[in-house]
Amino acid sequence: MHTQVLIIGAGVTGLGLARDLVLRGISCIIVEQGDINSGASGRNHGLLHSGARYVSSDSEVAAECLEEADILKRLAPQCVEETGGLFVAVEGDDERFIADFPGLCQKARIPAQSLDIQEALEMEPCLSQKIIAAYRVPDATVDPFKLALQNFCEAHNHGTKLLRYHKVVGFKKAGNRLISAHLINTETGAAIFVEADQFISAAGAWCGEIARMAGADMDMLYSKGSLTVTHSRLSNRVINRLRKPADGDILVPGGTVSIFGTTSLRMDVPADVRPTVREVDHLVSEGAAMIPGMENVRYIRAYAGIRPLIRSGPDAGDRSVSRGFILVDHAEDGIDNFLTISGGKLTTYRLMAERTADRVCERLGVCKPCRTKEKPLPVDPAFEWTEPGLAPREWIKHPDHHDPLLCECEMIPASVIESVVNAFRSQGGKPSLKAIGLRTRMGKGACQGSYCGARVTSHLCDRGDLTGLEARKELRRFLQERWKGERSILWGGQLVQSELKEAIYCGLLGLEM
Amino acid sequence: MANRAERSNYELAIIGAGIAGLSAALFAAKEGIETVMVGETGEILFASGLLDLLSVHPIGEGKLWDDPWAALNALRNDLPDHPFSKVSPAHIRTSIDGLLEFLSEQNLPYRRDPDRNVEVVIAMGGVKRTYCVPETVWNGVQALEEKQPTLLVDFEELKGFSALQIATTLTDRWPGLRTATIPFPGGRGLQYAEQLARALENPESRGSLACDIRACLGRAQMVGFPAVIGLYRTREVFKDLEKRIGVPVFEIPTLPPSVAGLRLRDAFHGGLAAKGVRLFPRHRVAALRYELNSNFILDIEASDGGKTLSAGAVILATGRFLGRGLRGDRGRIHETLLDLPVFQPQERALWHRHDFLDPRGHGISEAGLMIDNRFRPIAADCDPVHPHLYAAGSVLGHQNWVRAKCGSGLSVATAFAAVNAFLTT
Numbered sequence A: 001m002h003t004q005v006l007i008i009g010a011g012v013t014g015l016g017l018a019r020d021l022v023l024r025g026i027s028c029i030i031v032e033q034g035d036i037n038s039g040a041s042g043r044n045h046g047l048l049h050s051g052a053r054y055v056s057s058d059s060e061v062a063a064e065c066l067e068e069a070d071i072l073k074r075l076a077p078q079c080v081e082e083t084g085g086l087f088v089a090v091e092g093d094d095e096r097f098i099a100d101f102p103g104l105c106q107k108a109r110i111p112a113q114s115l116d117i118q119e120a121l122e123m124e125p126c127l128s129q130k131i132i133a134a135y136r137v138p139d140a141t142v143d144p145f146k147l148a149l150q151n152f153c154e155a156h157n158h159g160t161k162l163l164r165y166h167k168v169v170g171f172k173k174a175g176n177r178l179i180s181a182h183l184i185n186t187e188t189g190a191a192i193f194v195e196a197d198q199f200i201s202a203a204g205a206w207c208g209e210i211a212r213m214a215g216a217d218m219d220m221l222y223s224k225g226s227l228t229v230t231h232s233r234l235s236n237r238v239i240n241r242l243r244k245p246a247d248g249d250i251l252v253p254g255g256t257v258s259i260f261g262t263t264s265l266r267m268d269v270p271a272d273v274r275p276t277v278r279e280v281d282h283l284v285s286e287g288a289a290m291i292p293g294m295e296n297v298r299y300i301r302a303y304a305g306i307r308p309l310i311r312s313g314p315d316a317g318d319r320s321v322s323r324g325f326i327l328v329d330h331a332e333d334g335i336d337n338f339l340t341i342s343g344g345k346l347t348t349y350r351l352m353a354e355r356t357a358d359r360v361c362e363r364l365g366v367c368k369p370c371r372t373k374e375k376p377l378p379v380d381p382a383f384e385w386t387e388p389g390l391a392p393r394e395w396i397k398h399p400d401h402h403d404p405l406l407c408e409c410e411m412i413p414a415s416v417i418e419s420v421v422n423a424f425r426s427q428g429g430k431p432s433l434k435a436i437g438l439r440t441r442m443g444k445g446a447c448q449g450s451y452c453g454a455r456v457t458s459h460l461c462d463r464g465d466l467t468g469l470e471a472r473k474e475l476r477r478f479l480q481e482r483w484k485g486e487r488s489i490l491w492g493g494q495l496v497q498s499e500l501k502e503a504i505y506c507g508l509l510g511l512e513m
Numbered sequence B: 001m002a003n004r005a006e007r008s009n010y011e012l013a014i015i016g017a018g019i020a021g022l023s024a025a026l027f028a029a030k031e032g033i034e035t036v037m038v039g040e041t042g043e044i045l046f047a048s049g050l051l052d053l054l055s056v057h058p059i060g061e062g063k064l065w066d067d068p069w070a071a072l073n074a075l076r077n078d079l080p081d082h083p084f085s086k087v088s089p090a091h092i093r094t095s096i097d098g099l100l101e102f103l104s105e106q107n108l109p110y111r112r113d114p115d116r117n118v119e120v121v122i123a124m125g126g127v128k129r130t131y132c133v134p135e136t137v138w139n140g141v142q143a144l145e146e147k148q149p150t151l152l153v154d155f156e157e158l159k160g161f162s163a164l165q166i167a168t169t170l171t172d173r174w175p176g177l178r179t180a181t182i183p184f185p186g187g188r189g190l191q192y193a194e195q196l197a198r199a200l201e202n203p204e205s206r207g208s209l210a211c212d213i214r215a216c217l218g219r220a221q222m223v224g225f226p227a228v229i230g231l232y233r234t235r236e237v238f239k240d241l242e243k244r245i246g247v248p249v250f251e252i253p254t255l256p257p258s259v260a261g262l263r264l265r266d267a268f269h270g271g272l273a274a275k276g277v278r279l280f281p282r283h284r285v286a287a288l289r290y291e292l293n294s295n296f297i298l299d300i301e302a303s304d305g306g307k308t309l310s311a312g313a314v315i316l317a318t319g320r321f322l323g324r325g326l327r328g329d330r331g332r333i334h335e336t337l338l339d340l341p342v343f344q345p346q347e348r349a350l351w352h353r354h355d356f357l358d359p360r361g362h363g364i365s366e367a368g369l370m371i372d373n374r375f376r377p378i379a380a381d382c383d384p385v386h387p388h389l390y391a392a393g394s395v396l397g398h399q400n401w402v403r404a405k406c407g408s409g410l411s412v413a414t415a416f417a418a419v420n421a422f423l424t425t
């Protein structure tokens, strides 16, 4: 297999880069060890930063966020909800920090409007009576799955190929150049080699590993962040704690749910991370200071992602390390056709892709300008279903009682599952519960897969997509995967749900045996 | 004035209407005890209709047993705190015999091989080892054992049931399986087992179903359906359908909410009322109070208003988290009515393992009430909390019914033991 550009990593950065390149007429292949958004792009907060969070720590990042958020609101409105955001401080928070905030925002040109307390409480009744300051900023939310899937759709429509479940394990080199990447199919163990003119690592937290395989070196830090998902939406707007960035600072609405986080724990290696009971308890109590209801709401999940951080200056804790991105040209390490793009934010993924694509074009002698700054992101209706609340809205508009709702929590009928499976197949994917879960809200409601897991597998068997034996294996995988996010939030109502789930899948179906 | 005439004092009050509570009421009524039972219909609606006794022990090894009685013996040796170890084998047998006799009287007969677990094909292609099965399932047990040429039928819109899935799971084990998907006679848009079961109460639906089946029967000697053949008069509906099709028929247990659970509930409610048990089936006990050496007071509530009852003794058969007999908050696990001491892991981080399907089971599953040998919940000092307070069923600790596959059996046996303990005070 040969291509002009091989991109490693199908997170938003790699996918955004593929889109940028194909729009300039350059062909690429993306290789990904899992499916789309297996890394940080699928485990983040979904906050489209106005930049206000970074005004005190990193004015450059703040400016990038402000500009990029604005571009995304205009060009990818289908992925964005313009919720607006608040910054609030509670009794006991650092007065100096509060006093400096408006000036810093002004300097960064981020509109921050001071609110009186009563006004803020009326806007967001969930807030604590003990807030002492409140500002309104233009924060918004972004659906990272829709964003990634829609970016890939356009790239795919222009011929980009995605090798899912293929892990890069090494490179072949000749002199100062990489010749091919050595890939292992993580499902079958089969090896393949892909030759390319240029190699780009967009492997997020795994960039260090990839660089090492190529014979280069990168000094990286890793920080784990855990988030909790509540059963219902707690606020209309994004709510940030107005203090020096710390744990449990941000509540982000996501359609019908809210997401609260994060923690920040140093990791030695970018491993498969799971939230712990202790982290969740910590988040609940931090959150309750700002939003008292967080003590009693129902949580349905928690998840964790890894931030790759770029070491800069004296080590003053992970939150003070830059959130900016780096584009490393490994010519410095003696490899002439290898770049790494890492760090940054979801909010700035487009800019990261643009800068990287500019460099690739330079190398390939292509002089076409970036188009993603003006061209709207096309909407492919088959990949809209990650949006919370979309399926129920559609169902209520056109209920069809011959179209069984396979997932009742999120109201996903069989026809939606089928359209997603068909679209996914046309992109070369093999349907699995995990793949469907990534492209819809299936399994994300209160039952966390108790019913829909079984119903969707049966449906796939009926369609001939899976045999019964494959279905059993699939179901096991799906349940284990969901469990990672359930285990730390199982008390109250969700504990009841998990007991039912175990009664069905173990008590009745014996899947543990 | 009718209200005033209604009695409010009973010898025994049973709280909870799952298998444990219903069985306790049955055993109490048989002994002529003046009994009241209060409980919302709980997990029974989720039940598969299969009555497990014990088929896995020890659970960590996943060792499967053909003979449930031998399994019980082994368990008794290994796990002295297990509630099964506090019931004599003879009483376990008597309890199950008693239940089956009752269900048979209620026209919901069960079948079993007294000394052997059997294997049943269930939805999703699972094969489950269990002890007693509804008569309507029995043909399937034999068909599987003898690998008879069989037609499996499913209905176009019924959710969570695919004949093809079952057949393609069992290809090696049961090569003679064929499948057919047919539209449900006389109407589309029926997606739940209960709706189909209700429709099949109508002879015309059965007629046209039988007609469709005969057309695709081929060389099949048996026909398997999802468990939807009748709801109120199951036996009659089943026999009639079998006659119309012309070959033996069997039901395959479906995922919850299942028709099997509804049939059990109806059989119990009808039968217990006839035996003189006073039932409050849609009620909740909001509070339970007692003073030592005096009666228990139950405040019961329902949408149609509340009531207060008193009783000389109480059996708690309130179930676990799903039944609402136990509740977990972020810090610990509580018993919901009296805040009785609950055996439990030390902290929440130990409640669940990292893998959902870990063969050893989760720590929280063993949480529950601690009891003395007479099935009375005990306090930290090992003395009973109250001389006439008993507990039965899944609310009991030191057991993991889900993994041991002993749900109903444990509930029935411990219900019997609790009633027996009450009788012999």
Ligand SMILES: Cc1cc2nc3c(=O)[nH]c(=O)nc-3n(C[C@H](O)[C@H](O)[C@H](O)COP(=O)(O)OP(=O)(O)OC[C@H]3O[C@@H](n4cnc5c(N)ncnc54)[C@H](O)[C@@H]3O)c2cc1C
Pocket: A008, A009, A010, A011, A012, A013, A014, A031, A032, A033, A034, A035, A036, A037, A038, A039, A040, A041, A042, A043, A044, A045, A046, A047, A048, A049, A166, A167, A168, A169, A202, A203, A204, A205, A206, A210, A224, A225, A226, A227, A262, A304, A305, A306, A307, A341, A342, A343, A344, A345, A346, A347, A348
């Ligand atoms: C907890 C948390 C919260 C965050 N919240 C926000 C937020 O609210 N707003 C915001 O703007 N940003 C947020 N971010 C940052 C944002 O998520 C990331 O900056 C962004 O997702 C990075 O995308 P990426 O494509 O560069 O990397 P990733 O999404 O990590 O993609 C890297 C991909 O490379 C693949 N890969 C790795 N190694 C190999 C290999 N050997 N072979 C093949 N494939 C490989 C991985 O599987 C992965 O899919 C958050 C991050 C975290 C961790």
Ligand SMILES: Cc1cc2nc3c(=O)[nH]c(=O)nc-3n(C[C@H](O)[C@H](O)[C@H](O)COP(=O)(O)OP(=O)(O)OC[C@H]3O[C@@H](n4cnc5c(N)ncnc54)[C@H](O)[C@@H]3O)c2cc1C
Pocket: A500, A503, A504, A507, A508, B015, B016, B017, B018, B019, B020, B021, B038, B039, B040, B041, B042, B043, B044, B046, B047, B048, B049, B050, B051, B052, B053, B256, B283, B284, B285, B286, B317, B318, B319, B320, B322, B323, B324, B325, B337, B392, B393, B394, B395, B406, B407, B408, B409, B411
């Ligand atoms: C999905 C599923 C599948 C199953 N499959 C099988 C199977 O194949 N084979 C098998 O043998 N068993 C099976 N079981 C187990 C079986 O159905 C019972 O759940 C088990 O035996 C426990 O019964 P129980 O009566 O102790 O508790 P529950 O069934 O939980 O009953 C407790 C009852 O107490 C009531 N209650 C609680 N608090 C109060 C109160 N304050 N006032 C009034 N009422 C109250 C509840 O409403 C409920 O009715 C299954 C269970 C489930 C959930």
